[in-house]
Amino acid sequence: MSRYAHPAGPRHAEVLPEENPPRPPHDLTELDPRVWPGTATRVDGEVTVGGVGVGALAAAHQTPLFVLDEQDFRARARGFRDAFSDAEADVYYAGKALLTKAVARWVREEGLKLDVCSGGELSVALAAGFPPEWIGMHGNNKSEEELARALDVGVGRIIVDSFDEIERLERLAAERERVPEVLVRVTTGVEAHTHEFVATAHDDQKFGFALSTGAAMEAVRRVRAARHIALVGLHSHIGSQIFDTAGFEVAARRVTGFLARIHSELGITLAELDLGGGLGIAYVAGDDPLEPKSIAESLLGIVRRECASAGVPVPRVAVEPGRAVSGPGGITLYRVGTVKDVEGIRTYVSVDGGMSDNIRTALYGSEYTCVLASRESTAEPMLSRLVGKHCESGDVIVHDLYLPADVRPGDLVAVAATGAYCYSMASNYNHVPRPALVAVRDGSARTLMRRETEEDLLRLDVG
Numbered sequence: 001m002s003r004y005a006h007p008a009g010p011r012h013a014e015v016l017p018e019e020n021p022p023r024p025p026h027d028l029t030e031l032d033p034r035v036w037p038g039t040a041t042r043v044d045g046e047v048t049v050g051g052v053g054v055g056a057l058a059a060a061h062q063t064p065l066f067v068l069d070e071q072d073f074r075a076r077a078r079g080f081r082d083a084f085s086d087a088e089a090d091v092y093y094a095g096k097a098l099l100t101k102a103v104a105r106w107v108r109e110e111g112l113k114l115d116v117c118s119g120g121e122l123s124v125a126l127a128a129g130f131p132p133e134w135i136g137m138h139g140n141n142k143s144e145e146e147l148a149r150a151l152d153v154g155v156g157r158i159i160v161d162s163f164d165e166i167e168r169l170e171r172l173a174a175e176r177e178r179v180p181e182v183l184v185r186v187t188t189g190v191e192a193h194t195h196e197f198v199a200t201a202h203d204d205q206k207f208g209f210a211l212s213t214g215a216a217m218e219a220v221r222r223v224r225a226a227r228h229i230a231l232v233g234l235h236s237h238i239g240s241q242i243f244d245t246a247g248f249e250v251a252a253r254r255v256t257g258f259l260a261r262i263h264s265e266l267g268i269t270l271a272e273l274d275l276g277g278g279l280g281i282a283y284v285a286g287d288d289p290l291e292p293k294s295i296a297e298s299l300l301g302i303v304r305r306e307c308a309s310a311g312v313p314v315p316r317v318a319v320e321p322g323r324a325v326s327g328p329g330g331i332t333l334y335r336v337g338t339v340k341d342v343e344g345i346r347t348y349v350s351v352d353g354g355m356s357d358n359i360r361t362a363l364y365g366s367e368y369t370c371v372l373a374s375r376e377s378t379a380e381p382m383l384s385r386l387v388g389k390h391c392e393s394g395d396v397i398v399h400d401l402y403l404p405a406d407v408r409p410g411d412l413v414a415v416a417a418t419g420a421y422c423y424s425m426a427s428n429y430n431h432v433p434r435p436a437l438v439a440v441r442d443g444s445a446r447t448l449m450r451r452e453t454e455e456d457l458l459r460l461d462v463g
């Protein structure tokens with residue numbers, strides 16, 4: 001049974017009073033600028049992004065289609081760089097959110113560094129000509145091959161995450177007569193206000209060394225004792241899609257306090273403090289993300305104050321935003337295939353993608369905004385569920401949304417804020433080829449990732 005009742009629409013006359021339904025928006029055609037890419041607008045009723053209409057995009061590149069507003073991406077990258085420029089802090093774009101060769105080049109051109117967390121992400125960065133010394137390498141279980149490659153290409157820094165890794169890195173570095181710079185990843189015990197799957201600073205999880213158990217201090221000691229590893233700093237990342245400053249602030253205070261403790265107990269001055277990523281973005285109306293400038297002021301202020309009161313030099317600060325750079329500029333276009341009214345319950349609008357191009361709804365219960373994009377309609381709002389084509393009833397893209405009641409097969413719908421963690425988490429479930437990713441700018445579209453074909457899928461099947 002539905003959780004929601006439709007207030008008035010013809011398709012949902014029966015009222016299911018378990019909970020209040022979401023209210024229909026005043027205007028189903030509106031593109032809320034907080035949620036949609038900077039250049040998104042309607043022209044003669046059709047949604048356009050980067051000056052290109054969705055109809056033309058779908059005709060040229062088929063659907064589903066990831067569309068990325070290059071101007072929006074670059075502006076957000078610059079926004080972070082500028083927000084942290086006073087302190088000469090480093091901004092590392094977290095490539096896990098979305099990484100292609102073109103994206104890596106934009107990141108470089110906008111003056112950001114790059115955080116990678118696998119050999120695959122590292123290869124994309126290197127293939128794009130990204131300077132290795134501007135790359136930070138993450139991962140809680142980096143393989144020998146990944147660490148060896150990071151050393152061989154000379155990545156700027158490695159963030160160590162386990163005692164096994166410290167030993168492994170020391171051995172690999174000694175074999176190569178190299179001395180990589182490392183940061184120790186610390187878990188500060190902060191309970192970030194976000195989905196439990198994306199919170200990363202509480203003690204009971206796989207990342208980092210806990211401050212509370214003494215593991216973090218032990219890691220610092222071991223790295224110091226290792227002859228082929230240079231300890232340059234500490235790293236803390238509390239989680240992702242976070243809206244309130246409190247979690248960031250408490251973590252910054254604790255990790256700076258730890259830096260001061262290292263200074264007083266071990267006589268070591270650490271030069272770098274990386275406070276990770278995690279800034280939330282607006283997925284639906286009412287989401288109220290923090291501005292890079294305000295978070296920069298608050299974090300830098302805390303680090304300076306804590307250092308001053310402990311009498312330690314202020315370290316160079318780094319942050320690692322991913323979602324907040326690539327998320328808002330991306331949309332996904334789908335073509336409606338079937339519209340099924342489940343009498344008295346709701347209407348299921350099925351599109352030609354689903355959980356293989358957006359797993360976030362199924363995985364985290366994420367919310368999204370979706371509009372009819374190929375045309376405007378004055379039909380009344382119909383409470384709908386946007387679902388995919390996969391063989392899974394949890395294959396939902398948007399649980400509850402209002403679409404015009406005349407939505408029909410052939411229409412294009414657009415889902416907003418899919419630039420982060422959608423393409424990068426895409427799969428081939430049900431042997432569905434992954435969509436193309438195109439960048440739009442100044443009226444033209446450029447393919448960044450071509451659509452996968454069935455031949456691509458069969459190529460791997462060598463049995």
Ligand SMILES: Cc1ncc(COP(=O)(O)O)c(C=O)c1O
Nearest residue numbers: 094237240277278320321322323
């Ligand atoms: C270590 C680290 N840095 C940065 C990020 C980027 O996070 P976000 O995309 O939320 O900014 C993540 C992902 O949560 C992460 O694990």
Ligand SMILES: N[C@@H](CCCC[NH3+])C(=O)O
Nearest residue numbers: 096198240241360420421
């Ligand atoms: N993949 C997650 C965020 C995790 C980021 C990596 N630590 C998301 O879509 O929200």
